C-alpha cells in the first residue's frame with residue numbers, strides 16, 4: 001500500500017461486478033475500498049447466512065482485484081468498528097491517503113444514495129458517480145417508463161424490453177407466437193406424476209472467521225448458519241450454479257414454478273435457479289444469465305420447451321427490471337405507503353416457525369434454515385398471511401429484507417409492500433394477492449399434514465386462512481368491490497346466510513387477534 005492515492009473508489013457489497021469498466025485498466029494512483037460495515041449489518045436484523053454470503057463474496061472479490069494487480073483496501077468488521085458510519089470512514093480515508101477524487105457507483109438502495117450524496121468532503125476533492133453497469137434499463141429512463149405513483153403493469157413493460165433487447169423475438173413477433181406462457185406454468189406436483197426434483201448444487205464455503213467476527217461485534221442476527229456456507233460467493237461458483245440450473249431445473253422451471261411440496265428432501269429449492277444472490281450482488285449480469293439459458297434451450301429443444309425458457313426470461317427481463325423501476329421512481333414515499341392501513345404486529349412464529357399452520361411452518365422453517373424461500377412461498381404463504389391478518393407493512397418489510405439472502409431494498413420493497421401487501425394501493429398489482437386455504441391446497445401438499453382442516457371455515461380446527469380471507473375481503477369491501485378483478489367475489493358472499501357470514505367473520509377476527517396462537 002502506498003501513502004497517497006489520487007483516487008478512492010468505493011465498492012459496495014452488492015457491486016461485485018468484475019466486468020465493470022473500472023477494472024479494465026490498472027492505475028496505481030487508484031485505491032479500491034471494500035469494507036464490512038457496522039451500518040450495513042445493523043440497518044435491519046439480517047439472517048446470519050446473508051451476512052456470511054455478502055462478507056465472503058466481498059472477500060473473494062477483493063482477492064480477485066488484487067490478483068489483477070489493483071490496489072485494494074479490504075476492511076473487515078474489526079477494522080471498521082471504530083467509525084461511526086460509512087461517511088465517517090470515507091472522510092478518514094480521504095484525508096489519510098490525500099485523495100483528490102472520490103468515485104462511487106450509483107447505489108441501488110435509496111438510503112445509500114442519500115448518504116453518499118450528503119457527504120461533504122473538503123472542496124478540493126472531486127466526487128464522480130458511475131453507472132453500476134448492471135441493469136438493462138438505463139437509470140435515466142426510469143422516471144419516464146415508471147411515472148410516479150401510477151400503476152404500470154409488468155406485462156406491458158416486459159414486452160417493450162423483449163423488443164428492445166431482441167430477446168426471444170422472431171423479427172417483430174414473439175418467439176413461439178405468444179408473449180406469455182404463464183397459463184402453462186401453474187402445475188401442482190402430483191405424487192402420481194413421479195417427477196424427479198433435482199438435487200440442488202451446494203457449495204462448502206468456509207465462513208468460520210466471519211461467524212466469529214459477527215459474534216465478537218455483537219451483531220444481532222437470526223436464522224441458522226454452519227461453518228460452511230452452501231451459497232455461491234464467487235463468480236466462478238455463480239456460473240457453476242447457472243450451468244447446473246440449465247441442465248437440471250430449467251426443463252421444468254416454468255411448469256412447477258408455483259408448486260410447493262413437503263415430500264422431497266429438495267422441497268426448498270425445487271426447480272428454482274437460486275441465482276438471486278449472484279445477480280443482486282452483481283457477480284452475474286442479467287444478460288449473461290438469460291443468454292446462457294437461451295443458448296441451452298436452443299441446443300436442447302426437446303428437453304426445454306418454449307414455456308420454460310419464456311417463464312425464466314420473464315422473471316429476469318420482466319419482473320426484476322420492473323421492480324427496480326417501480327422502486328426508484330416511487331422512493332422515498334413508497335417506503336411508508338400503507339393503503340390498507342395494516343397495523344398489527346408480526347406473530348412471534350415468524351422468527352421461530354413455531355406454528356400449527358403447516359404451510360407457514362414449512363415456509364418459515366426453510367427460510368430460517370437456508371435464508372431462502374421461492375417466490376410463491378413468499379407471496380402466497382407468508383405474504384398472504386400478513387395481508388389477511390393486516391400486519392403493519394413496516395414489520396413485514398423488515399422481516400423480508402432481513403431473512404432472505406437476496407434481500408436488498410430495491411427488490412424487496414416493491415415485492416413486499418407492493419405485490420404482496422397491496423400497501424401501494426395498486427402500483428404493482430392490479431388486485432391484492434389474497435387467498436384462502438383453497439389456493440395452498442391446490443398448489444401444494446401442505447394441507448394433508450396440517451393440524452387444521454382446509455375445507456372448514458368456522459370449526460375449532462378450521463384452516464385459519466379461510467375465515468381470515470373473508471374478514472380481509474369484507475373489511476376492505478369499499479375498495480375491493482370497485483375493482484373489476486375482485487368485485488364478483490362479493491356476489492357470492494352476499495348470497496350466504498347472515499348467520500354463516502357472522503360466524504365466518506367472528507372466526508376471522510379471533511384468528512387475527514390471537515394470531516400468535518395459530
Ligand code: FAD
Nearest residue numbers: 272273274275276315320375378379406407408411412415
Ligand atoms: P427463480 O424463481 O429461479 O427466478 C429467477 C430470477 O428471476 C431470480 O433469481 C430473480 O433474480 C428474478 N426474479 C423472479 N421474480 C422476481 C421478482 N418478483 N422480483 C425481482 N426479481 C425476480 N427478490 C429479490 O431478489 N430480493 C428480494 O428481497 C425479494 N423479496 C421478495 C419479497 C416478496 C414478498 C416476494 C413475493 C418476492 C420477493 N422477491 C425478491 C422476488 C422473488 O421471490 C425472488 O427473486 C426469488 O424467489 C429468488 O429465488 P430464485 O433465484 O430461485 O428465483
Ligand code: SF4
Nearest residue numbers: 357359437447450463
Ligand atoms: Fe395452511 Fe390451512 Fe392448509 Fe394448514 S390447512 S396447510 S393452515 S392452508
